[in-house]
Amino acid sequence: MSLKRKDLLGIQDLTVEEINLVLETAESFKEVTGREIKKVPTLRGKTVVNLFFEPSTRTRTSFELAAKRLSADVINFAASTSSVVKGETLLDTARNIEAMQADFIVLRHPEAGAPNILARLLRASVINAGDGGHEHPTQALLDLYTLREKKRAFKGLRLAIVGDIAHSRVARSNIYALVKLGAEVRVAGPPTMMPQEIERLGVTVFHRLDEALRGVDVIMMLRLQLERQGIALFPSIREYSRLYCLTPERMKLAGPDVLVMHPGPINRGVEIAPEVADSVSSVILDQVTNGVAVRMAVLYLLSGAK
């Protein structure tokens, strides 16, 4: 079985079957990542290029580990240290990389749709590692994997996604995925961080966090993008924190055995209280561990498409 597509650009155009195929395949790779020798020869001779136009530690490292554990060769391009600063366009950069016989290009870019352009023009498989406010499909897939591991089924699962929904590609990819899989998705955040007509994606909007959390099985916190605060979406971080920080008191409103997730990096004391981030309900580090297995599955499944 393979994904019958060259590229992974987003969750929106994936079928439920494709999502499940990735999650099932990732299970086999999780076994590999738990071994003493965490390496299989499957992608020997293939080249994976990480092309990152935005800072990232977790995602880039995770893709790098995933590729290395499949025995592929990995090259990391960070825009800040490449010819991009000399004025080279995205497409020229990518064409040059492809001329070096790259098989996969893992792209993170500040503009929504950048991976789609590359996918159309290049022979290499393109994997979207986050494009602007659009999608971050592998993050959603690793969140789903973690959820499935802990909660078994998606149908009827009640989730609250909390924070800056409007600027979050993680939220968007997760909403697409969870709604497809039959979960009940609530989104919570201040009106300035809530996209217009988000209800059309099949979610319920809350502006008061306490109401959103009532009885949920999973809380997905989003990072408050402090670097965006110049845009004045909120009077102050302190006020945001008072209204939207996940505290131990607020945790009591959620259902029993609630899971707390966060795509990282976390701002302790801003959107999540340290006691919550470090509590037994938190699966934040499981998400990171599972990320490698899920990305191995994506690389493996895309390499099978001919």
Add this chain to the structure above:
Amino acid sequence: MEVKQASRTVMDAQEINRALTRVAHEIIEKNHGNANVALVGIRTGGVYLAKRLAKKLQEIEGTAVPVGDLDITLYRDDLNARKEHPVLRRTDIPFDITDLKVILVDDVLFTGRTIRAAMDGLIDLGRPGEIQLAVLVDRGHRQLPIKATYVGKNLPTALEETVEVYLEEAGTPDRVVLLP
């Protein structure tokens, strides 16, 4: 599964069972009992056969041997050549194979490429003291210098023929069939 008209049954349930019983005795004879012996079935057919052999070893010797499942997909040498990847399943070997006499179990020994992949996969999990190979059917046509330690039945075949092994555990009555 459907069996074609012109097919020929080369082993029935009783013959399969007798062959496995003989192989179990040979394993015990060669290894002087079943201490330090582990069975690893190659997915999918080999997994069922490994469990059956383990049961027989326990009946004969009175002690259990560890049994594991090995998926060789990630070690195949034809992943690039195939149109589509085979379904990836889990490797599940819940014990340390280091210094054990590991007996790989498969249903049909043909080109030997599966066994090459299985040995690579196994060695990534530890350093077995010895690797032996038990197969239900050896149909010949090796492409690699690989030889089974235990053979249920030697079956001369033509290269274009197909050998199918049906097992109860997969929902079909036990039999080995040769298809033209």
